[in-house]
Amino acid sequence: MFTGASQFALVGVIGGGGSVWAGAAAAALLGSRNALYGLRLSSLLGVRGPRRVLAAHFVIDETTAMAIARDDPSLSRFAFWATGVALFILWNLGTLVGAVAAHAFSNPKVLGLDAAPPAAFLALLAPRLRAREPLAIAIAAAVVAIAVLGFVPAGVPLLIVAVLVSIYGVLRTQR
Amino acid sequence: MIWAGVLVASVSCYALKLAGLSLPQRWLQDPRVQSTVPLIPIALLASLVATQTFSTGHHLVLDVRAAALGVAVIAVVLRAPFLIVVVVAAATAALLRLL
Numbered sequence: 001m002f003t004g005a006s007q008f009a010l011v012g013v014i015g016g017g018g019s020v021w022a023g024a025a026a027a028a029l030l031g032s033r034n035a036l037y038g039l040r041l042s043s044l045l046g047v048r049g050p051r052r053v054l055a056a057h058f059v060i061d062e063t064t065a066m067a068i069a070r071d072d073p074s075l076s077r078f079a080f081w082a083t084g085v086a087l088f089i090l091w092n093l094g095t096l097v098g099a100v101a102a103h104a105f106s107n108p109k110v111l112g113l114d115a116a117p118p119a120a121f122l123a124l125l126a127p128r129l130r131a132r133e134p135l136a137i138a139i140a141a142a143v144v145a146i147a148v149l150g151f152v153p154a155g156v157p158l159l160i161v162a163v164l165v166s167i168y169g170v171l172r173t174q175r
Numbered sequence: 176m177i178w179a180g181v182l183v184a185s186v187s188c189y190a191l192k193l194a195g196l197s198l199p200q201r202w203l204q205d206p207r208v209q210s211t212v213p214l215i216p217i218a219l220l221a222s223l224v225a226t227q228t229f230s231t232g233h234h235l236v237l238d239v240r241a242a243a244l245g246v247a248v249i250a251v252v253l254r255a256p257f258l259i260v261v262v263v264a265a266a267t268a269a270l271l272r273l274l
Contacts, residue, residue: 001185003192005216010184012223017232020180028187030219036212038195039203047196056193112268115243118228119264122244125220126251128213137214138221145222150233158222165218169211 002088003060005124006030009158012117018155026158037064044068044076058084137165239271 001007006027013023038059044067047055058080067080105111129135144164145157152160195203203209228244229235247264255263 001181001188003188005220006184006188009219009223010181012227014177014180016227016230020177021183024180024184024187026219027184028191030216031188031191032212033216034188035191035195035198035203036209038192039198039200042196042200045196052196053193056189056196059192059195109272110269112239112243112265112270112272115228115240115247115268116261116265118224118240118244119247119250119261120257121220121223121227122247122251123257123260125217125224128217128220134214134217137217141218141221142225145225146229146235149226149230149235154232157226158219161218161222162215165214166211169214170207173207173210 001027001031002057002091003031003034004091005121008117008120008124012121013155013158015117016154019153022153022155022159026155026162029159029162033061034059037061040064041067041080044073045080046077055080055084058088060084060087062087137168141165239268242271243268 001010009030010020010023010027013026014020038056041055041059041064045055063080063083066083067076070076070079102108105113108114125138129138141161141164145161148157148160224244228240229237243264246267247260250260250263
């Protein structure tokens, strides 16, 4: 799974005591935006066969942003592959370092590491909040998630919020 | 069991990417899909911020994580890079626990 927000969500739900399946569902829902990125990129990249199978792995926020920011299609393709390969290597090296280093800490709370995931989610969220509607959706989602938290298994608040925002999105378009 | 879930999530995430590159363009160009899908990460990330800051298991909790989130909000408003936002939040929680 090479898409950061989904990785964090899966780990977050399991770490919070939720079922692994609620975590997997949240990860897949967060990954749905990559399908739209793929749609934007498919004409830019023009990849077929095995190259498409490899290119799909690199379809993420960063590579899409770097590729669509170029005017020249050949520069777009270069930006996509260069960003994808560099991020893939560094991200997984970082993950390995984290996995090895985690064994060195007896209590991650001492380092404030339990405060790190919400901050990471916030940093991923912030660039998407540059208008009034997404900000309102974010606040409403947070309120709903907190409100249902005590009544459903861990991880399920995310799925409730995903269903509600999808209904809202479809209804809004039809108006 | 955990690894089965990781595998399912991984395959799903990859399939969504490949679908975007492979499916006929008009399938995903439906206005309902185009306007709804970008909202899902916003709602899910906001829910994750809220639940991971203000709860432990099924209980609402107000502890140093809330202060850490406040500092993270300031960092985000100041357009700090991702790593800085995470580090200042963790450092805030760690320092407050030392007090």
